[in-house]
Amino acid sequence: MVSSDAKQRLIQRVSREIEAGMTVNLGIGLPTRVIDHVDHDLPICLHSENGIAGVGPSVAYGQADRNLIDAGGSYVSIQPGTAFFDSAVSFALVRGGRLDLTVLGAFEVAMNGDLANWMIPGLFTPGVGGAMELAQKARRVVIMMTHCDKQGRSKIVRECRLPITASACVDRIYTDLAVIDIVAQGLILREIAKGISLDEVLAATEAPLQVSDNELPTF
Amino acid sequence: MSDKIVDIEAAIAVIGDGATIMIGGFGVPGTPFCLLDELVRQGPKGLTLIKNDANENGMGVDHLLLGNQVEKLIVSHIGLNSNAIKLMNEGRLEVELCPQGILAERIRNAAAGLFGFLTDIGIDTTLAQDKPRFEIDGQMLLLEKPLRADFALIHAAHADPLGNLIYAAAAQNFNPLMAMAANHVIVETENLTEPGDLSPEAIHTPAPFVDRIVELPELTEDYGVVRR
Numbered sequence: 001m002v003s004s005d006a007k008q009r010l011i012q013r014v015s016r017e018i019e020a021g022m023t024v025n026l027g028i029g030l031p032t033r034v035i036d037h038v039d040h041d042l043p044i045c046l047h048s049e050n051g052i053a054g055v056g057p058s059v060a061y062g063q064a065d066r067n068l069i070d071a072g073g074s075y076v077s078i079q080p081g082t083a084f085f086d087s088a089v090s091f092a093l094v095r096g097g098r099l100d101l102t103v104l105g106a107f108e109v110a111m112n113g114d115l116a117n118w119m120i121p122g123l124f125t126p127g128v129g130g131a132m133e134l135a136q137k138a139r140r141v142v143i144m145m146t147h148c149d150k151q152g153r154s155k156i157v158r159e160c161r162l163p164i165t166a167s168a169c170v171d172r173i174y175t176d177l178a179v180i181d182i183v184a185q186g187l188i189l190r191e192i193a194k195g196i197s198l199d200e201v202l203a204a205t206e207a208p209l210q211v212s213d214n215e216l217p218t219f
Numbered sequence: 220m221s222d223k224i225v226d227i228e229a230a231i232a233v234i235g236d237g238a239t240i241m242i243g244g245f246g247v248p249g250t251p252f253c254l255l256d257e258l259v260r261q262g263p264k265g266l267t268l269i270k271n272d273a274n275e276n277g278m279g280v281d282h283l284l285l286g287n288q289v290e291k292l293i294v295s296h297i298g299l300n301s302n303a304i305k306l307m308n309e310g311r312l313e314v315e316l317c318p319q320g321i322l323a324e325r326i327r328n329a330a331a332g333l334f335g336f337l338t339d340i341g342i343d344t345t346l347a348q349d350k351p352r353f354e355i356d357g358q359m360l361l362l363e364k365p366l367r368a369d370f371a372l373i374h375a376a377h378a379d380p381l382g383n384l385i386y387a388a389a390a391q392n393f394n395p396l397m398a399m400a401a402n403h404v405i406v407e408t409e410n411l412t413e414p415g416d417l418s419p420e421a422i423h424t425p426a427p428f429v430d431r432i433v434e435l436p437e438l439t440e441d442y443g444v445v446r447r
Contacts, residue, residue, distance in 0.1 A: 048389075049319060049320075050245040050246070050248075050389050050392050051245075051389055051391050051392050052389055061444055061446055064444045065388060066247065066248065066442060066443055066444050067248045067249075067376075067387040067388040067389055067390040068248070068388045068389050069245075069246055069247070069248060069389055070389075071245075073246050073299070073445075073447070075444065078388075084388055084389060084391055085391065086323070086391050086392060086393070086394070086395045086396055086423075087245070087271070087319065087320065087322075087323035087392050087393050087396060088320070088323040088324055088326075088327045088396055090320070090323075091319065091320020091321075091323055091324065092320075094320060095320060095338075095340065125304060125307070125308065126296050126297060126298025126304065127272075127294060127295055127296030127297050127298060127314075127316045128295060128296060128316055128317075128318050128319070128341075128346065129295050129296040129298075129318075129319050130295070130318065130319040130320060131318075132318045132340055132341045132344065132346070133318055133319065133320045133321075133340055136339070136340060136341075137340075163344065163345045164343060164344055165344065166341075166343065166344070167343040
């Protein structure tokens, strides 16, 4: 189990990915919560697959517009400059390379950047939604997930065992234990969560991790 | 008065067993729940449905699934409908999964009178297994075929008697694409205006694409805010 404190620090750390001027898509679940930690004045454009550029903060049921949800089904608001469009336009924006960043969840990430986040045969078969296009076409793909699954097995693996969403697409992994970059040479450990030792990170990671000799920052 | 305006019973009566039907909507917004409820009431069977999702349990498409009216779904996901997942896993419902934007583009492709397109989306995945491959300028690509339907069921916020349509907010989604890609397009609308009341510049779907218009006297509770 990941403590709520560790989860909060993870969300806060990922929120530093988001910079002024970016067009960003946040995946369903934990990634959606990243926006709560982004400065409201920061000029960014939040994209939602169901046809919104400029998603505003989510709203309580009492204030909800029945026609205004994000792709995860949360009721959201608009902002000055919000645009609505159809699903073909929405994915032209994705495939055409206009997404600077997507933050997605994952079941497994392989050391070459392969991502598995859309199905677990026999157990979880909801369909693919927009995951393949986001993973394949966003300019930067970062993953936000627990380091290990509920059985304690590493989700950072040598090769994905589950059906992949897209190959060699992940640039960086954020977990409750560490921040890890994926480069041509493999995985590089960049940061460690507060209170976690290097040995704990190494023990929880199936794939080989490259570690610099310098002291690593914490988050 | 326009001969496109009909009552809901007549609008749906043209749909027979074995029809392929596109249904607008992404979650609740844009789903034509009243047309779907009438389709349940009239009961044609062996249907192929093309839709982004299978709605949630207890709404829209779910009623068609539970009434055994559906043979096949072509969708991007069914994650919010446990009945659809169960029927699929039991082999009682054929489900063709399609990446969401590719689903949209296959519909748009048919709408534009085209015969398929090439893409790299999903090329390294299990979804690519049965798709023809072509190498173009050194890059391997998948052939995606167009999706056309016998009928489209569309929900529009505003319609005029000619069939010009305007959608609200995120209720647009697949509606304008499907409204171009079916042989017979049936629209339900919350607000039927007089001709000329809609600004020509604001029209999302132009009238020539629309065959039938049903004015909804009121919205059922399916259209409301869903509390989860």
